[in-house]
Amino acid sequence: MSYKQTKYWSVDNFSCKGENLTWIKEAALWITKGEVVAFPTETVYGLGANALDEQAVKKIFEAKGRPSDNPLIVHIAEQLQLTDLVTHIPDVAHTLMKHFWPGPLTIILKKKDTVAPSVTAGLDTVAIRIPNHPVARALLQEANVPVAAPSANLSGKPSPTSAAHVYHDLKGRIAGILDGGQTGVGVESTVLDCSKPTPILYRPGGVTKEEIEALIGPIQVDPSLHSENDAPLSPGMKYTHYSPTGTLYLVEDQTKIAPLIKQAQFEGKRVGVLTTTENEHKYEADVVVACGSRENLATVASGLYESLRMFDEKEAEIIFSEVFPNEHLGIAIMNRLQKAAIATM
Numbered sequence: 001m002s003y004k005q006t007k008y009w010s011v012d013n014f015s016c017k018g019e020n021l022t023w024i025k026e027a028a029l030w031i032t033k034g035e036v037v038a039f040p041t042e043t044v045y046g047l048g049a050n051a052l053d054e055q056a057v058k059k060i061f062e063a064k065g066r067p068s069d070n071p072l073i074v075h076i077a078e079q080l081q082l083t084d085l086v087t088h089i090p091d092v093a094h095t096l097m098k099h100f101w102p103g104p105l106t107i108i109l110k111k112k113d114t115v116a117p118s119v120t121a122g123l124d125t126v127a128i129r130i131p132n133h134p135v136a137r138a139l140l141q142e143a144n145v146p147v148a149a150p151s152a153n154l155s156g157k158p159s160p161t162s163a164a165h166v167y168h169d170l171k172g173r174i175a176g177i178l179d180g181g182q183t184g185v186g187v188e189s190t191v192l193d194c195s196k197p198t199p200i201l202y203r204p205g206g207v208t209k210e211e212i213e214a215l216i217g218p219i220q221v222d223p224s225l226h227s228e229n230d231a232p233l234s235p236g237m238k239y240t241h242y243s244p245t246g247t248l249y250l251v252e253d254q255t256k257i258a259p260l261i262k263q264a265q266f267e268g269k270r271v272g273v274l275t276t277t278e279n280e281h282k283y284e285a286d287v288v289v290a291c292g293s294r295e296n297l298a299t300v301a302s303g304l305y306e307s308l309r310m311f312d313e314k315e316a317e318i319i320f321s322e323v324f325p326n327e328h329l330g331i332a333i334m335n336r337l338q339k340a341a342i343a344t345m
Helices: 018-032 054-064 080-082 093-100 134-145 165-171 209-216 254-266 297-313 327-338
Strands: 007-008 038-039 047-049 073-075 105-110 125-129 176-179 192-193 200-203 247-250 270-277 287-290 318-321
Touching: 007 018, 007 165, 007 209, 018 047, 018 134, 018 176, 038 134, 038 165, 038 247, 047 054, 047 134, 047 270, 165 176, 165 287, 165 297, 192 209, 247 327, 254 270, 254 318, 270 297, 287 297, 297 327
Parallel strands: 007 176, 038 176, 073 125, 105 192, 247 318, 270 287, 270 318
Antiparallel strands: 038 047, 105 125, 192 200
Protein backbone atom coordinates (compact mmCIF):
# COMPACT_ATOMS: atom_id res chain seq x y z
CA MET A 1 0.00 0.00 0.00
CA SER A 2 1.22 3.51 -0.80
CA TYR A 3 0.04 6.96 0.26
CA LYS A 4 0.31 10.13 -1.81
CA GLN A 5 1.10 11.96 1.39
CA THR A 6 2.10 10.79 4.84
CA LYS A 7 0.43 13.12 7.36
CA TYR A 8 2.90 14.71 9.79
CA TRP A 9 1.75 15.98 13.20
CA SER A 10 4.28 17.78 15.40
CA VAL A 11 3.33 17.82 19.08
CA ASP A 12 4.91 18.98 22.33
CA ASN A 13 5.40 15.91 24.47
CA PHE A 14 5.27 18.03 27.61
CA SER A 15 1.73 19.27 26.95
CA CYS A 16 -0.90 17.02 25.41
CA LYS A 17 -3.47 19.83 25.40
CA GLY A 18 -4.91 22.35 22.93
CA GLU A 19 -3.62 21.93 19.38
CA ASN A 20 -1.37 19.08 20.52
CA LEU A 21 -4.41 17.16 21.74
CA THR A 22 -6.20 17.91 18.46
CA TRP A 23 -3.39 16.23 16.50
CA ILE A 24 -3.28 13.30 18.92
CA LYS A 25 -7.05 12.82 18.55
CA GLU A 26 -6.74 12.90 14.76
CA ALA A 27 -3.97 10.28 14.82
CA ALA A 28 -6.02 8.13 17.22
CA LEU A 29 -9.05 8.38 14.91
CA TRP A 30 -6.96 7.09 12.02
CA ILE A 31 -5.89 4.10 14.09
CA THR A 32 -9.51 3.28 14.94
CA LYS A 33 -10.33 3.48 11.23
CA GLY A 34 -7.75 0.82 10.38
CA GLU A 35 -4.77 2.95 9.40
CA VAL A 36 -1.16 2.72 10.63
CA VAL A 37 0.40 5.65 12.46
CA ALA A 38 3.94 6.09 13.82
CA PHE A 39 4.24 7.49 17.33
CA PRO A 40 6.96 8.04 19.95
CA THR A 41 7.54 5.85 22.99
CA GLU A 42 10.24 6.14 25.61
CA THR A 43 12.24 3.42 23.80
CA VAL A 44 11.93 3.96 20.02
CA TYR A 45 9.21 5.12 17.64
CA GLY A 46 6.49 2.53 17.09
CA LEU A 47 4.32 1.83 14.05
CA GLY A 48 0.83 1.36 15.44
CA ALA A 49 -2.38 -0.29 14.27
CA ASN A 50 -5.49 -1.57 16.04
CA ALA A 51 -4.41 -4.91 17.53
CA LEU A 52 -7.96 -6.27 17.21
CA ASP A 53 -8.19 -5.53 13.47
CA GLU A 54 -6.45 -8.16 11.34
CA GLN A 55 -6.48 -6.09 8.14
CA ALA A 56 -5.01 -3.07 9.95
CA VAL A 57 -2.24 -5.20 11.49
CA LYS A 58 -1.34 -6.59 8.08
CA LYS A 59 -0.63 -3.02 6.95
CA ILE A 60 2.19 -2.88 9.53
CA PHE A 61 3.93 -5.87 7.97
CA GLU A 62 3.44 -4.47 4.48
CA ALA A 63 4.78 -1.01 5.36
CA LYS A 64 7.87 -2.36 7.12
CA GLY A 65 8.54 -5.30 4.83
CA ARG A 66 8.47 -7.36 8.03
CA PRO A 67 8.30 -11.19 7.88
CA SER A 68 4.86 -12.42 8.90
CA ASP A 69 6.26 -14.95 11.40
CA ASN A 70 7.72 -12.16 13.56
CA PRO A 71 5.22 -11.31 16.34
CA LEU A 72 4.34 -7.80 17.48
CA ILE A 73 4.07 -6.06 20.86
CA VAL A 74 0.66 -4.76 21.91
CA HIS A 75 0.63 -1.36 23.64
CA ILE A 76 -2.15 -0.46 26.06
CA ALA A 77 -3.02 2.62 28.10
CA GLU A 78 -4.27 0.91 31.28
CA GLN A 79 -3.92 -2.49 32.93
CA LEU A 80 -7.70 -2.91 32.84
CA GLN A 81 -7.39 -3.56 29.09
CA LEU A 82 -5.56 -6.81 29.83
CA THR A 83 -8.87 -8.53 30.63
CA ASP A 84 -9.83 -8.33 26.95
CA LEU A 85 -6.47 -9.66 25.73
CA VAL A 86 -5.20 -12.41 28.03
CA THR A 87 -6.63 -15.45 29.80
CA HIS A 88 -4.56 -15.33 32.99
CA ILE A 89 -2.15 -13.00 34.80
CA PRO A 90 0.23 -14.85 37.15
CA ASP A 91 1.19 -13.25 40.47
CA VAL A 92 4.74 -12.69 39.24
CA ALA A 93 3.39 -10.69 36.28
CA HIS A 94 1.27 -8.57 38.63
CA THR A 95 4.40 -7.81 40.66
CA LEU A 96 6.37 -6.79 37.59
CA MET A 97 3.56 -4.61 36.25
CA LYS A 98 3.20 -2.81 39.56
CA HIS A 99 6.91 -1.99 39.62
CA PHE A 100 7.85 -1.46 35.95
CA TRP A 101 4.66 -0.28 34.21
CA PRO A 102 4.44 2.14 32.58
CA GLY A 103 7.93 1.52 31.23
CA PRO A 104 10.18 -0.47 28.88
CA LEU A 105 9.17 -3.97 30.00
CA THR A 106 7.06 -6.18 27.73
CA ILE A 107 5.36 -9.14 29.38
CA ILE A 108 4.23 -12.25 27.47
CA LEU A 109 0.99 -13.88 28.64
CA LYS A 110 -1.51 -16.44 27.34
CA LYS A 111 -3.74 -14.70 24.80
CA LYS A 112 -7.45 -14.54 24.13
CA ASP A 113 -8.79 -14.97 20.61
CA THR A 114 -9.72 -11.29 20.49
CA VAL A 115 -6.15 -10.47 19.42
CA ALA A 116 -5.69 -10.33 15.65
CA PRO A 117 -3.90 -13.52 14.47
CA SER A 118 -1.06 -11.66 12.73
CA VAL A 119 -0.09 -9.95 16.00
CA THR A 120 1.03 -13.22 17.58
CA ALA A 121 2.34 -14.97 14.44
CA GLY A 122 0.44 -18.14 15.32
CA LEU A 123 1.61 -18.34 18.93
CA ASP A 124 -0.78 -18.91 21.85
CA THR A 125 0.72 -15.95 23.73
CA VAL A 126 0.74 -12.20 23.29
CA ALA A 127 3.40 -9.62 24.24
CA ILE A 128 2.04 -6.51 26.01
CA ARG A 129 3.34 -3.35 27.65
CA ILE A 130 2.26 0.12 28.81
CA PRO A 131 4.69 2.72 27.41
CA ASN A 132 6.01 5.53 29.57
CA HIS A 133 5.78 8.44 27.14
CA PRO A 134 3.14 11.20 27.44
CA VAL A 135 2.34 11.27 23.72
CA ALA A 136 2.07 7.49 23.50
CA ARG A 137 -0.15 7.37 26.58
CA ALA A 138 -2.39 10.15 25.26
CA LEU A 139 -2.68 8.45 21.86
CA LEU A 140 -3.59 5.10 23.41
CA GLN A 141 -6.18 6.68 25.68
CA GLU A 142 -7.79 8.55 22.78
CA ALA A 143 -7.81 5.51 20.48
CA ASN A 144 -9.21 3.34 23.30
CA VAL A 145 -8.03 0.17 21.56
CA PRO A 146 -4.92 -1.94 22.11
CA VAL A 147 -2.30 -0.92 19.57
CA ALA A 148 0.13 -3.39 18.00
CA ALA A 149 3.38 -1.59 17.29
CA PRO A 150 6.84 -2.76 16.25
CA SER A 151 9.58 -0.21 15.63
CA ALA A 152 8.65 2.28 12.90
CA ASN A 153 11.46 1.52 10.45
CA LEU A 154 12.02 -0.60 7.38
CA SER A 155 12.60 -4.16 8.53
CA GLY A 156 16.26 -4.87 9.26
CA LYS A 157 17.32 -1.24 9.53
CA PRO A 158 18.26 0.61 12.74
CA SER A 159 15.22 1.43 14.83
CA PRO A 160 14.03 5.06 14.76
CA THR A 161 14.65 7.32 17.73
CA SER A 162 13.29 10.44 16.01
CA ALA A 163 10.38 11.24 13.70
CA ALA A 164 12.91 12.18 11.02
CA HIS A 165 14.15 8.58 11.00
CA VAL A 166 10.57 7.35 10.52
CA TYR A 167 9.94 9.83 7.71
CA HIS A 168 13.12 8.73 5.94
CA ASP A 169 12.14 5.06 6.04
CA LEU A 170 8.36 5.09 5.71
CA LYS A 171 7.28 8.27 3.86
CA GLY A 172 4.53 7.27 1.46
CA ARG A 173 4.20 3.84 3.10
CA ILE A 174 2.11 4.81 6.16
CA ALA A 175 -0.81 7.12 6.88
CA GLY A 176 0.81 9.40 9.44
CA ILE A 177 3.66 10.24 11.81
CA LEU A 178 3.13 11.74 15.25
CA ASP A 179 6.32 13.65 16.04
CA GLY A 180 6.89 13.87 19.79
CA GLY A 181 10.60 14.60 19.66
CA GLN A 182 13.59 12.39 20.45
CA THR A 183 13.04 9.18 22.40
CA GLY A 184 14.87 8.53 25.66
CA VAL A 185 15.93 4.93 26.35
CA GLY A 186 16.96 4.37 22.74
CA VAL A 187 16.76 0.55 22.67
CA GLU A 188 13.57 -1.46 22.61
CA SER A 189 11.79 -2.85 25.65
CA THR A 190 12.84 -5.94 27.54
CA VAL A 191 10.68 -8.96 26.63
CA LEU A 192 9.92 -11.40 29.46
CA ASP A 193 7.72 -14.48 29.10
CA CYS A 194 5.55 -14.85 32.20
CA SER A 195 3.35 -17.58 30.70
CA LYS A 196 5.81 -20.23 31.93
CA PRO A 197 6.34 -21.40 35.55
CA THR A 198 9.69 -19.57 35.61
CA PRO A 199 9.86 -16.31 33.62
CA ILE A 200 12.12 -16.43 30.56
CA LEU A 201 14.02 -13.46 29.15
CA TYR A 202 13.64 -13.42 25.37
CA ARG A 203 14.99 -9.94 24.61
CA PRO A 204 17.19 -7.70 26.77
CA GLY A 205 16.17 -4.06 26.79
CA GLY A 206 15.46 -0.98 28.83
CA VAL A 207 14.77 -2.94 32.04
CA THR A 208 17.79 -5.06 32.92
CA LYS A 209 17.87 -8.70 33.96
CA GLU A 210 19.44 -7.61 37.24
CA GLU A 211 16.56 -5.22 37.97
CA ILE A 212 14.00 -7.96 37.29
CA GLU A 213 15.76 -10.54 39.43
CA ALA A 214 16.15 -8.07 42.30
CA LEU A 215 12.34 -7.93 42.35
CA ILE A 216 11.19 -11.50 41.65
CA GLY A 217 14.26 -13.70 42.01
CA PRO A 218 16.13 -15.76 39.38
CA ILE A 219 14.77 -15.91 35.83
CA GLN A 220 15.78 -18.00 32.87
CA VAL A 221 17.50 -16.64 29.76
CA ASP A 222 16.40 -18.19 26.50
CA PRO A 223 19.45 -20.09 25.14
CA SER A 224 18.37 -19.33 21.57
CA LEU A 225 18.50 -15.56 22.20
CA HIS A 226 20.94 -15.13 19.31
CA SER A 227 19.69 -18.07 17.22
CA GLU A 228 18.43 -17.46 13.69
CA ASN A 229 17.08 -20.99 13.22
CA ASP A 230 13.97 -21.31 15.37
CA ALA A 231 10.53 -19.72 15.10
CA PRO A 232 10.63 -16.47 17.06
CA LEU A 233 8.88 -16.49 20.43
CA SER A 234 9.08 -12.72 20.82
CA PRO A 235 9.79 -9.64 18.72
CA GLY A 236 13.44 -9.31 17.75
CA MET A 237 14.16 -13.04 17.95
CA LYS A 238 14.80 -13.73 14.27
CA TYR A 239 16.35 -12.20 11.16
CA THR A 240 18.95 -9.48 10.80
CA HIS A 241 18.11 -6.32 12.67
CA TYR A 242 19.39 -2.81 13.24
CA SER A 243 21.89 -2.95 10.37
CA PRO A 244 23.43 0.03 8.59
CA THR A 245 24.05 -0.31 4.85
CA GLY A 246 27.80 -0.67 5.38
CA THR A 247 29.25 -3.94 6.66
CA LEU A 248 29.58 -3.85 10.46
CA TYR A 249 32.22 -5.76 12.43
CA LEU A 250 32.54 -5.93 16.20
CA VAL A 251 36.14 -5.72 17.45
CA GLU A 252 36.77 -7.08 20.93
CA ASP A 253 40.33 -5.72 21.21
CA GLN A 254 40.33 -1.94 20.69
CA THR A 255 44.05 -1.96 19.83
CA LYS A 256 43.22 -3.88 16.64
CA ILE A 257 40.89 -1.20 15.27
CA ALA A 258 43.60 1.19 14.03
CA PRO A 259 45.35 -1.43 11.83
CA LEU A 260 41.98 -2.65 10.58
CA ILE A 261 41.17 0.91 9.51
CA LYS A 262 44.45 1.21 7.60
CA GLN A 263 43.98 -2.13 5.85
CA ALA A 264 40.42 -1.30 4.77
CA GLN A 265 41.45 2.16 3.54
CA PHE A 266 44.34 0.59 1.61
CA GLU A 267 41.70 -1.58 -0.11
CA GLY A 268 39.85 1.58 -1.12
CA LYS A 269 37.02 1.37 1.39
CA ARG A 270 35.37 4.30 3.12
CA VAL A 271 35.77 3.30 6.76
CA GLY A 272 33.69 4.11 9.83
CA VAL A 273 34.29 3.49 13.53
CA LEU A 274 31.62 3.27 16.21
CA THR A 275 33.15 4.35 19.49
CA THR A 276 32.53 6.40 22.63
CA THR A 277 33.34 9.94 23.69
CA GLU A 278 36.33 8.61 25.64
CA ASN A 279 37.95 7.13 22.51
CA GLU A 280 36.74 9.12 19.50
CA HIS A 281 40.04 11.03 19.21
CA LYS A 282 41.99 7.75 18.83
CA TYR A 283 40.86 6.77 15.34
CA GLU A 284 41.80 8.13 11.91
CA ALA A 285 38.86 6.71 10.02
CA ASP A 286 36.76 8.45 7.36
CA VAL A 287 33.76 8.50 9.70
CA VAL A 288 34.09 8.39 13.49
CA VAL A 289 30.87 8.34 15.50
CA ALA A 290 30.65 8.41 19.30
CA CYS A 291 27.35 6.88 20.43
CA GLY A 292 27.74 7.91 24.08
CA SER A 293 30.01 7.59 27.10
CA ARG A 294 31.51 4.28 28.19
CA GLU A 295 31.14 5.55 31.76
CA ASN A 296 27.36 5.87 31.28
CA LEU A 297 25.91 3.06 29.17
CA ALA A 298 22.49 4.71 29.22
CA THR A 299 23.92 7.35 26.87
CA VAL A 300 25.25 4.62 24.58
CA ALA A 301 21.84 2.94 24.44
CA SER A 302 20.15 6.28 23.77
CA GLY A 303 22.51 7.17 20.94
CA LEU A 304 23.11 3.76 19.39
CA TYR A 305 20.55 3.70 16.57
CA GLU A 306 21.08 7.31 15.55
CA SER A 307 24.82 6.58 15.39
CA LEU A 308 24.27 3.55 13.15
CA ARG A 309 22.12 5.68 10.84
CA MET A 310 24.88 8.31 10.63
CA PHE A 311 27.15 5.80 8.89
CA ASP A 312 24.57 5.55 6.11
CA GLU A 313 24.37 9.34 5.84
CA LYS A 314 28.16 9.54 5.54
CA GLU A 315 28.32 6.52 3.19
CA ALA A 316 30.64 4.32 5.24
CA GLU A 317 31.24 1.03 3.44
CA ILE A 318 32.83 -0.86 6.31
CA ILE A 319 32.37 -0.12 10.02
CA PHE A 320 34.38 -1.31 13.00
CA SER A 321 32.65 -1.11 16.38
CA GLU A 322 33.99 -1.28 19.88
CA VAL A 323 32.23 -3.72 22.21
CA PHE A 324 30.69 -3.10 25.63
CA PRO A 325 30.49 -4.97 28.95
CA ASN A 326 27.97 -7.79 28.67
CA GLU A 327 26.12 -6.92 31.87
CA HIS A 328 23.26 -4.68 32.99
CA LEU A 329 22.25 -2.34 30.11
CA GLY A 330 25.32 -3.50 28.18
CA ILE A 331 23.54 -6.81 27.52
CA ALA A 332 20.86 -4.99 25.50
CA ILE A 333 23.46 -2.87 23.68
CA MET A 334 25.53 -5.91 22.71
CA ASN A 335 22.41 -7.83 21.66
CA ARG A 336 21.56 -5.09 19.16
CA LEU A 337 25.15 -4.79 17.89
CA GLN A 338 25.47 -8.55 17.47
CA LYS A 339 22.22 -8.57 15.47
CA ALA A 340 23.55 -5.77 13.26
CA ALA A 341 27.10 -7.10 12.76
CA ILE A 342 28.29 -9.64 10.23
CA ALA A 343 30.97 -10.98 12.58
CA THR A 344 33.01 -10.42 15.74
CA MET A 345 36.77 -10.04 15.29
